[in-house]
């Protein structure tokens with residue numbers, strides 16, 4: 001359970017501004033920050049997935065919290081039947097990019113926690129740090145939904161920040177020059193709740209604030225996420241570090257880890 005008491009830290013909590021919930025605008029900020037890397041990252045994800053998960057041609061793939069389809073579009077171009085779900089308006093861009101690239105896939109705008117889907121999938125993805133945004137119980141429930149969307153031989157793959165790496169390299173201030181302006185992130189770590197808080201401000205060349213957004217997420221170590229998955233009836237098949245297809249614990253210099261899960265009792 002998440003400890004509801006505020007963490008002991010000298011920094012006061014960020015003020016939450018109604019209407020600035022991160023997912024209303026996340027698409028645009030995330031896009032700004034990652035646009036230049038999107039194609040390469042999508043291809044790396046595809047190569048990794050095909051290296052670790054035996055996917056039959058035309059396999060059914062569900063990409064949860066897909067953003068603008070950074071991974072979903074390359075998967076669709078590869079011939080997989082992809083359903084990609086996200087709550088953010090950035091899906092409009094995903095649809096546009098997919099059309100431009102000749103990819104056929106279903107983009108669905110929905111809140112993952114409430115989305116109803118009767119189809120079953122060979123691969124369910126939570127990619128690019130798309131997990132941990134909710135309270136502990138809701139995060140666990142989402143894994144239960146992931147389990148329910150897996151077909152008989154289906155696997156789920158989670159791609160998460162490596163908490164130790166993230167704390168070492170990301171906490172504090174980050175400034176990035178993006179095509180949309182200067183993106184300034186202030187990142188705080190709350191040890192008690194094990195949540196990362198990110199306040200982002202987008203400013204123009206004169207330093208005028210154009211938009212701001214806030215988001216926070218629970219960071220899970222490989223062991224913690226394994227435990228949460230077990231509660232949801234999912235069993236770890238393999239653990240990878242930094243998109244290396246070979247199995248093994250993530251190394252300290254790697255920013256992410258990938259956990260492959262299957263239904264308890266499958267296989």
Ligand SMILES: C[S@@+](CC[C@H](N)C(=O)[O-])C[C@H]1O[C@@H](n2cnc3c(N)ncnc32)[C@H](O)[C@@H]1O
Pocket residue numbers: 023026027030064065066067068069070071085086087088090110111112113126127128129130133
């Ligand atoms: C860090 S981005 C990752 C996007 C994508 N998976 C990728 O790797 O490019 C996280 C995504 O989670 C989505 N998201 C957050 N809360 C959500 C919710 N409740 N339901 C659906 N999507 C959500 C955001 O809109 C955002 O696109």
